[in-house]
Amino acid sequence: MTSQAFEAHDHRSCIAEGVASAVQICAERNLQLTKARQRVLEILLSEHRAMGAYEILEVLRAEGLGSQPPVAYRALEFLTKHGFAHRIERLNAFIACTHVDNAHAPVFLICRACERVVEAEADPAQGEIDRAARQAGFVVERAVREAEGLCPACASGA
């Protein structure tokens, strides 16, 4: 696991690197990182928490990039489909991916107090879901692994 977790960090680089990485990957794969799509990625990268589609839409609207729900959902669909963002099922909300390069088997740690969400990677073959699926003869296509609780700072009352 490689989460820089809940620790302090140079946040500007999160955004810059996230966008740069997406630009490069889209170029390599012939994907169109349009204005709206890139802006939504930036918006998500600007916070280490999950944002609802309508919250994102408000920003787009203020910037004249669109005002109707499909605008936000289309961009989010593109971003999640290509691994630049993830959907947090527990929250019906979205967050930028922080492991764009890796193969993807994310685990999300969601702090209910400060709302920060950290993405960790964990080998799915080692996990409980996979074990349960194998026993049942179930073919897993997508796994949701999300924990809700308290991050270190919030747990210690900081």
Place this chain on the structure above:
Amino acid sequence: MTSQAFEAHDHRSCIAEGVASAVQICAERNLQLTKARQRVLEILLSEHRAMGAYEILEVLRAEGLGSQPPVAYRALEFLTKHGFAHRIERLNAFIACTHVDNAHAPVFLICRACERVVEAEADPAQGEIDRAARQAGFVVERAVREAEGLCPACASGA
């Protein structure tokens, strides 16, 4: 793990035993298993799939047990709070618990073809979520572990 899984079984006993078990536990714990609550549990027990709140509400409405959303949501809140049912985050829907007696650390296997959902139990301390949380110093209060894919029958084209 003890899932009777995706196999055939005497389904009448699922309902009967599920209700009987809830009745007994509520008596022991001084919980009020009111008419609406019990009926919602029966509705959930009647199918091994997740049902949306509004789908449940339709049944209640037809039976004169209430017609407005809070009726369904209140019953579902009671049932999930006390472990008689679970929320499936991936589907924004609910399913009856099939392991009422046990300590709870469910894993759900959701077949996207036939919609059947199986609840398996798996030791959370062994899992990827717990490992990731420990590394990050995160305190887990609730874990969501859901797999979407194909059950044995649907996977084999049956």
Place this chain on the structure above:
DNA sequence: GGCTGTATGATATAACATATCAACCCCAAT
């Protein structure tokens, strides 16, 4: 009776998500 706690009833609205159809733009093949 009056108090308290729990459960219900009723109305409204918030929040999340998708269907549909027309318009547009780019670019490649004829």
Place this chain on the structure above:
DNA sequence: ATTGGGGTTGATATGTTATATCATACAGCC
């Protein structure tokens, strides 16, 4: 150069899930 197709966008409407709020009913208890 033009035509046609794929992908994207704009715009409108609607569907689906969830909660807030305020009022009422009812049982147990002092």
